[in-house]
Amino acid sequence: MKSKLKSDNNFFYKYLLLWNRFKNYKGGLIGFYLFLVVIFIALFVPFLPLCDPYSIKFQSFLPPSFSHPFGTDEMGRDIFSRVLWGSRTSLSVGFGAALVSSIVGVLFGSLAGYVGGKLDELLSRIIDIFLMIPAFFLILLIVAIYGSSIYYVMLVIGLTTWPSTARIVRAQILSLKEREFIYAQKVIGSSTFRILFAHLIPNSIQPIFANSILQVASAILLEAGLSFLGLGDPNVVSWGKMIYSGTSYIFTSWWIAFFPGIAIVVTVASLNLIGDALVTILSPKTEERGAYA
Amino acid sequence: MRTSIVGAVIALLLTISLISSLVVSQGLTPKLGGTLVVIQVGDPKSFNPDAQVDDMGFPIFQNLFNKLVTLDIDYNIIPDLAYKWDVSSDGLTYTFYLYKNATWHDGVPVTAWDVKWTFETINKSKGIAYSWIKASNIKSIDVIDNYTVKFILKQPFAAFLSFLGWYGTFVMPKHMYSNYSDWLDPKNPALQKPVGSGPFKFVEWVKGDHVTLEANPNYFKGQPYLDKLVFKIIPDANTALSSFLAGEGDVLAVRPPFSEIPKLNSTSGVIVKSRAVPSQWYIGFNLLRYPFNDRTLRLAIAYAINRSYVIEKAMSGYGFPARGGYTSAIKWAFNSNAALPNYNVTLANKLLDDAGYKLGPDGIRQTPNGTKLSIKYTYFTTGPETEAIGVVLKEQLKKIGIEVTLEGLEIGAWEQKVVKNRDFDIALCDGFQGPDPDNMRSRFALGAYLNFANYSNVEYYDLLQNASVTTDFSTRQKLYWKAQEIFVHDLAYIPLVDLVAFYIWKTEFHGLPWESAGKVNYNSYALTWWEKGKSIEPEYIVFLKNNALAIVIVLVIIIGVVVAYKVTKKKWSGKTTS
Numbered sequence: 001m002k003s004k005l006k007s008d009n010n011f012f013y014k015y016l017l018l019w020n021r022f023k024n025y026k027g028g029l030i031g032f033y034l035f036l037v038v039i040f041i042a043l044f045v046p047f048l049p050l051c052d053p054y055s056i057k058f059q060s061f062l063p064p065s066f067s068h069p070f071g072t073d074e075m076g077r078d079i080f081s082r083v084l085w086g087s088r089t090s091l092s093v094g095f096g097a098a099l100v101s102s103i104v105g106v107l108f109g110s111l112a113g114y115v116g117g118k119l120d121e122l123l124s125r126i127i128d129i130f131l132m133i134p135a136f137f138l139i140l141l142i143v144a145i146y147g148s149s150i151y152y153v154m155l156v157i158g159l160t161t162w163p164s165t166a167r168i169v170r171a172q173i174l175s176l177k178e179r180e181f182i183y184a185q186k187v188i189g190s191s192t193f194r195i196l197f198a199h200l201i202p203n204s205i206q207p208i209f210a211n212s213i214l215q216v217a218s219a220i221l222l223e224a225g226l227s228f229l230g231l232g233d234p235n236v237v238s239w240g241k242m243i244y245s246g247t248s249y250i251f252t253s254w255w256i257a258f259f260p261g262i263a264i265v266v267t268v269a270s271l272n273l274i275g276d277a278l279v280t281i282l283s284p285k286t287e288e289r290g291a292y293a
Numbered sequence: 294m295r296t297s298i299v300g301a302v303i304a305l306l307l308t309i310s311l312i313s314s315l316v317v318s319q320g321l322t323p324k325l326g327g328t329l330v331v332i333q334v335g336d337p338k339s340f341n342p343d344a345q346v347d348d349m350g351f352p353i354f355q356n357l358f359n360k361l362v363t364l365d366i367d368y369n370i371i372p373d374l375a376y377k378w379d380v381s382s383d384g385l386t387y388t389f390y391l392y393k394n395a396t397w398h399d400g401v402p403v404t405a406w407d408v409k410w411t412f413e414t415i416n417k418s419k420g421i422a423y424s425w426i427k428a429s430n431i432k433s434i435d436v437i438d439n440y441t442v443k444f445i446l447k448q449p450f451a452a453f454l455s456f457l458g459w460y461g462t463f464v465m466p467k468h469m470y471s472n473y474s475d476w477l478d479p480k481n482p483a484l485q486k487p488v489g490s491g492p493f494k495f496v497e498w499v500k501g502d503h504v505t506l507e508a509n510p511n512y513f514k515g516q517p518y519l520d521k522l523v524f525k526i527i528p529d530a531n532t533a534l535s536s537f538l539a540g541e542g543d544v545l546a547v548r549p550p551f552s553e554i555p556k557l558n559s560t561s562g563v564i565v566k567s568r569a570v571p572s573q574w575y576i577g578f579n580l581l582r583y584p585f586n587d588r589t590l591r592l593a594i595a596y597a598i599n600r601s602y603v604i605e606k607a608m609s610g611y612g613f614p615a616r617g618g619y620t621s622a623i624k625w626a627f628n629s630n631a632a633l634p635n636y637n638v639t640l641a642n643k644l645l646d647d648a649g650y651k652l653g654p655d656g657i658r659q660t661p662n663g664t665k666l667s668i669k670y671t672y673f674t675t676g677p678e679t680e681a682i683g684v685v686l687k688e689q690l691k692k693i694g695i696e697v698t699l700e701g702l703e704i705g706a707w708e709q710k711v712v713k714n715r716d717f718d719i720a721l722c723d724g725f726q727g728p729d730p731d732n733m734r735s736r737f738a739l740g741a742y743l744n745f746a747n748y749s750n751v752e753y754y755d756l757l758q759n760a761s762v763t764t765d766f767s768t769r770q771k772l773y774w775k776a777q778e779i780f781v782h783d784l785a786y787i788p789l790v791d792l793v794a795f796y797i798w799k800t801e802f803h804g805l806p807w808e809s810a811g812k813v814n815y816n817s818y819a820l821t822w823w824e825k826g827k828s829i830e831p832e833y834i835v836f837l838k839n840n841a842l843a844i845v846i847v848l849v850i851i852i853g854v855v856v857a858y859k860v861t862k863k864k865w866s867g868k869t870t871s
Contacts, residue, residue, distance in 0.1 A: 056606055056688050075606050075684060144674075144703035230674050234683065234699035245677060252552060 018206070021281050028277025034270035042087040050081040053237050061253045071255040074245060079255060083263050085237045090220045090267060093154050097219035098212045100158025105165025106208065110196055112166070113173030124170070127163045135160040139222065143231045150233040153226060157219045165211055172204035210278035217271035224264055239264050321803065322835065327823030328521040329802060332533050332542035336500055336526055340487035342463040343411065343420040344477050351460065352546065353504055353524055355816035357489035358463035361389050361408065362454055363814040366807045368571065368623040368728055370454050373814070374403060374464055374490070384449030384764040391440045395513040397466045398494045403513075405442035409434045410467035412444075418476055421461035426453060449762035451769055455729035458814075464490065492517040492819035502526055518804070518822035537797070544805070545797040551609045554795065562800050566807065569613045569791040571622040571727035574682060576670075576719050577746035577786045584660045585668075585718060589648040591784040595634040596641035597693045598686065600789055607681035608790065615788035618777030619730060622791065626730035628774035631781045633788065641693045650694070658694035667696040668718040673707040679721055682789065712745045720745060723792070730773045731761050737786060748785035801825060 022028055051058075055077065062072040070079035112123035139156050146152065176182065177200065185195050226232050227240030234241075239260035246257025337350030342358050363373040375389035395403040414420065416428040423429075427450055435443040446453070456462070469483035470476055477484070487495050492514070493506035506522040525542055527533040533547035538560065549557065558565045578585040585591065600614035613621070617631045649661040658666040670686060672679040680701055687697040700717075702710060711720045722745070726732045734757040735741050739749045753776055760772035780786070796807050804820040806813055813819050828835045837844065 054684075054688070056684060060606070074609070075681060145706045147700055147702060147706075230677070230680075230701070234680050234701050248550075248677070249552070 018281065022277060025277040025280065027273045031270040031273025031277070034266060035274060038087055038267050038270065039091065041084055042091045045084050045088060048084065050084060051078040053077065053082040053085040061249070063253070064255055070259040071253070073242070073256045074249060074253070079242070079259055082237045082242060083239070083259050086239045086242065086260060086263060087267070089150065089233075089236045089238050090223065090264070093150065093157070093223040094216035094220040094271075096151075096154035097157035097161065097222075098215040100155060101162040101215055101219075102165055102208060102212050104159065105162035106169050106201060108162065109166035109169025110173050110201055110204075113170040114177055114192070114196055114200060116174075120170075123166075127166050127170075130160070130163040131167075133160070136222065136225065139226065140229065140231065143226060148226070148231050148233050150236050153223055153233060154219075157222050161215055161218070165208055165215070168207050168211055169201075169204055172207060173200050176200055176203055206282050210275055210282050213271055213278060214275035217268045217275065220264070220268055220271070322839070323518050323804065323820075323822040323829065324824060324826035325518055325822070325829055326520050326826035327518075327802075328523060329519050329544065329818055329821055329823070330523045330525050330542045331544040331546055331818075332525050332527050332537055333546045334526070334528055334533075337498075337504065339477065340484050340495070340498075341465075341476055342487075343415055343422065343461045343465060344418070346421050346461075352816040353506070354463055354489075355491075355814050356493045356506060356522060356818055357487055357491045357495060358465070359395070359403075359490045360458055360462050360464060360814075362458040363817075364455065364458040364728055365810045365813065366568075366815045367625070367810050368455070369625060369811060370458050371811060371814075373458070374408075378454075380454075380764045382764075384451065384762055385446050387444040387446070387453065388437070389442050389444075391442070392513045393440050395490055396511055397468075397490050398488050398509060399466075400511075401466065401468055402439075403464065403466075403490050404439045405436040406439070407467045408442045408464050409436050410471065411463075411465045414465075414470070414476055415461070422456065422459075425456045425459070426462065449764065451761050451764050452729035452731035455727075455731075459728040466490075492817065493522050496521075512819070514819065517819045518826065519818060522818055543799045543802055548795060549797070551611050554611070557797060564796075564798055564800055566796045567611070567793045568796070568807070569620065569622040570794045571620040572723060572725050572792040573615055573620055573788050574612075574678075574721065574723045574790040574792070575615070575786050575788040576686075576721050577748075578719050578784075579715060579717050579745075580747045580749070580785055581715055582718065583662065584650075584664075584666070587648070588784065589644055590650070591787070592634065593641040593644040593648075593693060594690065594695070595784050595787050596637045596644070597689050597695075598787065598789070599636040599689060600633075602636075602689070603682055603685045604790055606685045607678050612793050613791040615791050618780035618788070619733060619773070620726045620788075620791055623727055623730060625770060626773045628777040631774065631777035633781050638692050645693060652694050656694060657696045665696070666694065667698065669698050669700050670719050670721065671700045671702065671707065671711055671717040672721040673704040674701045675704055682721060712743065715745065715747065717745075731757075733757055733773070733776065733780075734761055737780065746785040748783065750779060750783055750785075753779045753783070 022032075056075045058068070058072045058076040058078060060072060060074050060076040062068055062076075064071040068078050068080060070083060073079055073082070108123055108127065112120045112127070135157075138160055139153075142156050143153060182195060182199060185199060190198075223232065223238065224240030224243070227238040228244045230241075230244055232238045232241045242260035243257045243264075246253070246260070249256055331352070333349065333352065335349040337353055338345055338347045339350070340357075342350065342354035347354075359374045361373060361375045362370050362378065365371050374391050374395060376392055377390045379388045380386070389408070391403065391405060391408070397403060412426075412428070412431065412434055415422055415426070416431065420428075430447050430450055432445045432447045435445065437443055444453075465476075466483065466488050469488050470481065473481050489495070490513075492509055492512045494509045496505040496507050498504045503526060504524040506524075508517045508520055508522075510516045525536075527536055527547060530547050530549055533542075533545060534549040534553055534557075536542055537545040538557075554565060557563055578591055580586050604610060604612040604614060615621075615633060617628055617633060619627050621627045621629070645658060650658040650666060653659050653665065660666055668690075670683045672683055674680070680699065683697070683699045683701075687699065690697050707720075711717045711722075722743075724736065724743070726736065734754075736743050737746075737748055737753075738744060738757050739751065739754040756772050756776040756779070760769050760776070763769045763772060796805070798805060801824050802821055803824060804822050806815050806817050806821075809817075809820045830838075
């Protein structure tokens with residue numbers, strides 16, 4: 001009994017359990033391995049023997065060949081190198097935006113759920129308002145007017161997609177705060193801050209985790225969409241922008257838009273597979289529930 | 294034996310003459326008749342040519358109406374309704390002498406009263422040309438007699454003639470309009486069936502499909518060669534291109550995608566010509582900011598930019614490298630001696646080394662103040678080329694140790710940041726720089742709204758200010774030439790690319806507006822003719838004219854042969870008899 005309690009509180013043990021269940025989902029597993037490859041590329045691309053992705057020194061519109069596996073684009077840049085470098089932009093935007101969105105969402109959601117009453121009403125209405133705003137057009141407007149540095153795009157995507165996280169956290173906390181261990185904490189006189197950050201939030205983190213993975217995917221798509229409309233950061237390599245410039249030449253030089261398109265599909269699909277598997281595992285409706293949920 | 298030699302010689306000569314006659318008969322004698330179909334993007338807004346900006350109506354108005362003076366393809370001022378004009382030495386009085394045989398399409402003569410009415414109405418109803426011709430600067434318009442009209446200005450304005458010849462200044466028929474208080478009154482029949490004075494008369498307008506004009510046999514400069522002129526309306530560039538290739542049009546005035554130009558170029562029976570238009574891409578430096586106020590740095594950057602390479606990489610090769618301090622498309626004002634620095638990286642690096650911009654450990658230079666030479670290029674996101682130009686500049690400036698980051702903004706935000714707040718390092722801009730070089734003053738000189746670089750050379754400003762009130766043509770030209778020398782020395786702005794326009798038409802048509810510099814305005818088909826048309830003179834005269842040389846040669850040879858034959862025959866017969 002004692003050892004069970006101890007292992008239950010062990011962070012890593014919980015995730016080991018999660019992994020054991022995750023392994024059974026074929027789709028999720030495929031997504032996971034694909035995503036590992038993408039992460040590997042993003043981390044190690046500076047050490048790979050590639051051409052400079054910004055250099056325009058090659059001839060324009062070269063079809064795929066041995067020296068340029070994916071061909072060159074309209075300005076004579078090597079597409080293979082650009083696709084690999086583009087993974088860094090996409091992943092950093094994806095994770096950055098999801099991080100911002102999670103932090104804001106968790107703060108809002110847990111406050112609304114735990115404090116309740118008038119504050120809950122107010123925060124819930126704010127969440128509703130943000131849910132109603134068409135995020136993409138808001139992002140489009142902000143980026144068009146204030147410029148499109150990659151950090152900006154990250155922040156803006158994060159700050160417009162947090163409400164879904166906030167709602168999940170609020171619902172979690174509403175149910176958790178009625179549980180005995182929270183009453184116990186109150187009885188022994190723990191501060192609200194401690195209850196929130198040491199007990200409630202860590203215990204409601206798993207559904208947020210699944211949600212965040214899906215948000216990474218949607219942030220990657222949003223960034224690609226922005227770049228496709230010509231509003232991405234021009235100083236970094238972006239898959240969306242590559243597709244945007246490739247569309248004008250789609251009938252004469254298909255490879256310019258094709259390969260970055262494939263890269264987006266692979267990355268987003270792998271994240272969605274992982275996310276879907278996690279949602280299934282962590283859903284309260286699933287028969288066998290997680291260690292804590 | 295004898296006869297066979299003579300026969301052979303004659304046959305040879307005949308073939309030669311036949312070949313030469315074939316070559317000569319391609320000669321350029323205009324022929325009558327034929328219909329020219331121009332494919333353009335959209336419908337005209339109305340048939341009042343002076344009331345509103347109407348880029349689709351304008352090419353049609355240029356054939357229906359006349360102005361006092363007009364502009365040819367090189368932006369030279371040429372006579373239109375006025376065959377002659379005088380400008381007083383103080384630059385305040387312009388006297389125009391009108392053609393006496395000019396009539397409206399309904400037969401009423403065109404007189405000075407029409408001119409007076411037109412310009413007074415432009416002033417009263419705020420026509421499109423109101424601010425360009427500075428209508429409020431016109432003190433009075435006096436009719437001296439039916440065919441002489443005098444404009445008296447309050448302040449001298451040297452670009453007045455150019456703007457009179459440009460846009461929204463068509464002389465309109467007073468007798469059709471004076472009964473209506475509003476010149477856009479829909480009840481006015483002249484707005485449905487315009488009455489002009491130009492080489493072509495209005496026939497019909499089928500909205501969204503075509504506008505048909507026919508030749509005006511009473512045109513005061515002589516009847517046009519064509520029978521009909523049709524403006525066919527096809528909004529989509531690809532559809533327009535395929536209609537043109539299918540033979541449904543003769544002039545393609547809808548610009549096809551750049552990628553189709555080479556294909557068009559190699560199509561037989563089609564001519565593609567490109568020429569520079571008075572519009573440029575240029576970058577400006579923020580002179581309020583260190584280190585861009587250092588001319589050496591700007592000069593080095595100018596040396597480091599390979600303008601042909603910019604065109605090749607960023608504009609698919611379509612454009613002309615800018616050569617000097619003004620657009621080369623307005624030939625009379627362009628000074629080809631005021632040349633921009635030519636691409637030379639070694640020299641650029643040397644200039645920076647000598648001026649104390651030392652290379653840092655990361656390969657990027659530092660200003661003498663010790664700050665990193667990393668600059669921001671601010672552009673508006675109106676099309677892919679604005680960013681592409683930045684990508685090329687980034688690559689080229691890297692070679693002289695300058696780091697460039699790109700900042701793309703929506704055009705309104707660009708204007709706020711660059712033009713109003715002056716919050717930028719270098720910025721890209723473009724725009725129409727005609728129809729008169731006075732445009733330099735409103736674009737680059739001290740006090741101009743668009744002068745975002747804050748270029749404030751007083752000498753440059755004075756020259757342009759002076760030129761804007763000087764009416765003597767060659768003095769004015771010299772002032773502009775001098776101003777361009779200062780401009781390319783100071784390099785507050787660096788012109789990069791002269792934009793290009795394409796003229797695409799069927800080879801069977803000749804004398805198109807862009808081939809008739811100095812004769813007609815840049816949209817007028819008054820001198821266009823079709824090589825399959827009827828000859829103006831009877832066929833046999835044309836044949837004789839075209840083959841004159843061959844006929845003379847043949848005649849000379851035949852006579853020569855006959856004479857020689859006679860002579861030899863005499864000798865021979867003499868021999869036989871003796």
